Structures are given as C-alpha cells and as structure tokens.
Amino acid sequence: MATDFPGVGQAELQARGAEWTAREIAQQPSVWPQVDRLVSEQRTQLDRFLQPLLTKSSLRVVMSGAGTSSFIGDCLVPALSVRLQRRVESIATTDLVSGPHLRLQGDAPTLLVSFARSGNSPESVAAVDLAERVVSDVHHLIITCNAEGELAKRAPRLRSAQLIVLPEATNDRSFAMTSSFTSMLLTAALAFGVMRSETVSSVANAAAKVLQQASPVAQRLVAREFQRVVYLGSNELRGLASEAALKLLELTDGKVVALADSTLGFRHGPKTVIDEKTLVVVMVSNDAYTRAYDLDLLTELRRDKRAGAILALSARNEGLPEGDNVVYDGLREHGDFETAFAHILVAQSFALLQSLALGLTPDRPNAAGVVNRVVQGVIIHPWSE
Known part of the structure; x- marks a missing residue:
C-alpha cells in the first residue's frame, strides 16, 4: 500500500519517522470494508451469542477499554442505548480496576464489551478477571486487533465469551491508535446493528x-x-x-x-x-x-x-x-x-x-519513553470483596 500522505511524500515520511502513522491513517477507508466482511462472516455466531442476552430486560451492557479504546464506548453509548433499549454504559477499564466494588454489580446480568488494540494492557486483562470474580452472570464480547494478545488467549477460558479478532492491518504499529480505533468502533456498531453493512461502503x-x-x-x-x-x-x-x-x-x-x-x-x-x-x-x-x-x-x-x-x-x-x-x-x-x-x-x-x-517522529513521538504503545508500569494489586 502506498504511504503517500497529502502534502507529504513517502520518502519524507520514512525519513522523519512517520511512515506507519501516515499509512494507518490513510488506509482506513480501505480497511473498513474488510471489517464489514469479517463481521458478516461471523454473523451467525455473533447472533447465537448476543440474541439470548439481549432478550434479558435487566441486562447491563458495559463498553470498556483503556485510553483511546475507552472512547469507543463513549461514541457508541448514545446510539446503542436507543438501539437496544437496555442499560448501556461506557466505563474505562482504568476505572473498573481502580474501583470494582463501585462499578461492577454482582447480581446484574452483564455483557462486558472489551476493546483492545494489543489486548495486553494490564487494566484490560484485570477488568475481565474482576468481572469474572464479581458478577455471577457475566458474558464477554472481546474485540481486539491482536490474535496473540492476552485477551484473545483468555477468551476460550472464560465462562461465556465471543472473540472477534480484526484484520492484521488494524493492529497499528505506530504509537498512536488510528485505524485500530475506527475499526473496533465499526466492528461493535455492526455487531449490535447500530450501523448496517450497506452503509459501510x-x-x-x-x-x-x-x-x-x-x-x-x-x-x-x-x-x-x-x-x-x-x-x-x-x-x-x-x-x-x-x-x-x-x-x-x-x-x-x-x-x-x-x-x-x-x-x-x-x-x-x-x-x-x-x-x-x-x-x-x-x-x-x-x-x-x-x-x-x-x-x-x-x-x-x-x-x-x-x-x-x-x-x-x-x-x-x-x-x-x-x-x-x-x-x-x-x-x-x-x-x-x-x-x-x-x-x-x-x-x-x-x-x-x-x-x-514540531520536528517530532510521529511513529514514536515520546522519545523519552514516558508513554508507550502498550502501557507500562501498571501494578495490578490484589482485590478482596
């Protein structure tokens, strides 16, 4: 795929450490139809998982992720609440992990929708583990860009879970999430019927x-x-x-x-x-x-x-x-x-x-390593009910 970006040539992008960021921004319109096909191929499996849950009037749907992934839920909640006529909330994994007793309800049937580019962020994994411990009737829809990530590996071991792994191109190699964000947003929208397949093109x-x-x-x-x-x-x-x-x-x-x-x-x-x-x-x-x-x-x-x-x-x-x-x-x-x-x-x-x-290298703008592609320095502390 050509990495030319409007106003900036490929050679300059490579020389200035911007090749992946530019490519992943520019590729999005061509990646979205791939996501649409993926969800269509898994439609029967998805419906088999989701439809019994969505018949529960007391179902609580929690959209969760860290950083950019948390904003996917924020974008989805208004339209999804209208679509499902159910309790739909967006709660960042960073909030779920820091206060599970405040945000998870043990007696409420819950569908936790986890968004993760890598699936390796400590909070993303801990949020799933805590939901398994705290909520008696919990189900997981895991949407990730990385088949080798910890969340993808854990999905088969959960009590009730459906895993969607997006095309490899969506697993952004640059520091900033771009095509991974829109692709996971689109996946959830298609899965829940917020957006129709024919609209994607x-x-x-x-x-x-x-x-x-x-x-x-x-x-x-x-x-x-x-x-x-x-x-x-x-x-x-x-x-x-x-x-x-x-x-x-x-x-x-x-x-x-x-x-x-x-x-x-x-x-x-x-x-x-x-x-x-x-x-x-x-x-x-x-x-x-x-x-x-x-x-x-x-x-x-x-x-x-x-x-x-x-x-x-x-x-x-x-x-x-x-x-x-x-x-x-x-x-x-x-x-x-x-x-x-x-x-x-x-x-x-x-x-x-x-x-x-500003003279930065967009693929890795923070040369000091204070922030990283997958968050570092997080200690998950033991939690007792």
Missing part, C-alpha cells in the same frame, strides 16, 4: 475523499502554530472529541495542549481557555435539533473574535457561518455516528501534520 467512499479535501486547511492551520486546540461535539461526537484531543496530545508529545468538551458544556467554564493561540474545532451534528446548538456556538465564537481560528467540520453546508469550514461530500443524509468516521480522519491528519511541524 458509502461512509468509506466519502471518507476516502476527506484527507485530500481537509489537508490544505490542516496545513494552513498547522502553520499558524497554535498552542491550544479545543475539540467540541455533542452526543456521539462528544466521545469522538475526546479521542481527537488525545490524538493531538499523543502525536505532539504534549507540546500542544488539547481539550475536549460538549458544545453546550463548553460555555460552563472551559471557554475561558480561548485566546489568540487557540484553535477551536466544532464537529457539527447532522441532527437538526442538535445542529442548532452547534451553529449557535459557532456563531458566538466567531462573533467573540477571541480564538485564533475556528474550524467547523460538517456534512452539510446549511447554516454554517462564514469562515474555515470543511464540508464532506456524500454524508449529508447520514447520522452523527456515521459522520464520526470522517471527523476523526481530519483530527488524525491534523495531529500528524502538527507532529511533523
């Missing part, structure tokens, strides 16, 4: 144009050397804003401060972060009601003239005030969950370009 086709479309805007904004970037989104896009902010923090080695909030929540204090060195990115909803709040804030921010720049990401032109806008082709009739796949491509590419502009 239209989303992938639209997303394939996004990098070319957004790159000139991203290059221009990177050149302005912002010190702070704020990502805002509502509902499904609130969790995506958190992932976008984390990607920028990771790929810039913390040299650019990145924050995330909801569109309405931003006014309640966090808005004070804005100054002339701040870029604000608003992921605008396609839902007419939610969109009205996003547009109100966009208009307000541009009227205030305090931010260095304001970028609107949207699948529709309607109502967007004049300014820096990236409007996607082919997604205007889709819901916010589907447009999320385009939004995150813009955020990932901006983070990569910003990393390069």
